[in-house]
Amino acid sequence: MRKCGILCFNAYTLIRIDTCTHLVLKMTENKELILLIEDEPQMRRFLRITLQSQGYRLVEAATAQEGLLQAASRNPDVVLLDLSLPDIDGLEVTKRLREWAQTPIIVISAREQEQDKVKALDFGADDYLTKPFNANELLARIRVALRHSVRSRSGRSEPIFTLYNLRVDLAKRQVFLGDKEVHLTPIEYKLLITLIRHAGKVVTHNQLLKDVWGPAHVSEVQYLRVYMTQLRHKLEAEPARPRFLMNEPGVGYRLKYDPER
């Protein structure tokens, strides 16, 4: 995992062109360990079959206590955490895990209230899935989480980001759509690279406002909305049918991106 190389995609399909051999080896073996904290046996069964069929190793925990113990002893690569657990609230588990571990946490919740999602993300969760979800979505989120943790450990980022016909040269601070350079305002550019830095993951309104405008502006969601709209009009072919600048209502924004596809 020392070098991740440049990811390059052609206009419509995401094809990895240049890769690092180490990473490819790791991904084909898919030896990553996933900790699943979920009290419903049926859910655990479904997730076990789905994850093991993809080659992931799995540790299961039916209670929060057991989950916290397993997290400490087994050192998983990703934690899948159900928010409604019998003993300790999932939000509390997130908080406790974050006290000592940087392991990516993907929250699974039947609660549809956006407040819970936002709270979990603010407590340090990396992403969330609302029940019911489909298996492909879960696998995509796991891939994104793994990729981010690999990159944050290596401490490197790619100098060029490519998605569909969008190409962002992070070193030269240039944005291209196909061959044409697109002029972005400083704020639009900052917004875009913040989303790229978290590519594939949801970024909450608060986090975006803090990163782009500064901590004093976290309540000014409307700025964010206006600039996101501008950015979409500049980068998306059909702003009302975005392909990658996705809105997660009530929570934040997500740059739709799947490292595997």
Added chain:
Amino acid sequence: MTIKAEEKSIYAQAVDTAPDRHALSSTHLIRQPNDKSGWLWSLLTVAICTGVAILIYPSFELVDVAMIYLLGVVITASLTTKWPALLAALLSVAAFDYFFVPPRFTFAVSNTRYLVTFAVMFFVALATSRLTLRIKEQANDALWKEQRTAALYDLSRELVRERDMDKLKAIAEQHIGKVFDSIVIVLLPDVDGKLLPPIHDFPWNEREREAAQWVFDNRQPAGSNALTGPDADALYLPLIASAGNIGVVGLRPRAAGEKLDQGQLRYLEAFINQTGIAIERALLAEQSHQALVKAETESLRNTLLSSISHDLRTPLTSVTGAVSTLLAADAALDQQSRRELLETIQEESERLSRIIKNVLAMTRLESGVIAIRKEWQSLEEIVGVVLNRLGDRLNEHPVTLNIPENLPLIPFDGLLLEQVFMNLFENAIKYTPAGTPLELSASEELFTVTVKLADRGPGIQPGEEERIFDKFFRGRSAGGGVGLGLAICRAVISAHGGRIWAENRPDGGAVFQFTLSSAGLPPLTRREEEGS
């Protein structure tokens, strides 16, 4: 316990509002001169009359002098009470004799006919003073009645206007407190018949609580001033209405040690009766409102249950059927059939999920659990989310979008509006034939944004344009829903202060339209220079 037993009896009787004249004099409503100044008044009046008479005597007759004294007696009677008036009459006769009847400056009388004059003068003075006193008493009486009626009227007028229980209590407490110069508390029981403690400043301890509770349980007065019940610092009276005892009124005179007399107690009873009637009315209104809500909830729940039990069972049957086939006859099925069964399972599960989502949304909207959280947002963004979520289900219905680029941000609740768009699109997918196009457009005029979703389907049955928004109304279509989709749209749009309606297009198809207000100032957005 200073009051006499006969006065005590008024508590158990029906309201007696007849004024007790003897009691009036001591209420603070009407001020009477006290005894000492009455005697002084009679002395002073006679002295002044004597002075005036001495001044005018040489030029007037003796009869005129007697008249001046009579005038003095009348004045005294109008200013004081019975006994000073009598004194004034006696003094007047004496002064008349001493100063004016010859021989002057002695009490001796030269002619016996003057004795008759004295007697007549005394009785006339006495009679006029009695008459004056009675007139005065009647005037006082009328004033007292008027004041009492006015105070009662004020109370009942304010009570009638109010519906809120806490405000009713506050009005009664304030009015009664003002009239009787006391701190007053209205205590109502909880469901178990235990009086709730005072919520505002009223001296309260275990002894007071016991006395008040005793009053409530026994429907008899207790506390200071009362013969019955446990003793306490304040006076507690039952609040009796037509349905029985509904509470207790506590009263504590502001002046320490002061007690109410019988007249005041009767008067107080009239106030308490007014309060009781008003509070009972509010209690009944509350009860009937709760009963109504309960009945409505009940009927909604029943309709919902019967409606969704059918709608949940249909897809569930398909799912369990498909699954059991797959499990039992896995080998016998060809690839194509297997795939079809699996697709059935997926589609039906998605349908179940949608039904559950709508049912949950409706129950939450109706129970008021969802608070509308309006934020300034972009319509285009929400439409994007919905189109993305619908995904492949729109494959058979090409959607044309016509949202102007300069449409301003609008204040709305993102999640709820997402549900509105979702339901409108799902409705269009369900009721229009595959291959027909949909068009979503938005426009702004006079701070109102109008959103239209037009289709080229069979349109709406004439006369059903309104009914389709009713709960549990279902159009004629194969894959039925619960009939909540459009009802949710209407609930959400009205909660935003907008309007939603449907009509047929002149050239075929239906158009669903709703409005949202864009009035108000969108938060200022700082401009920044172009270019990076």
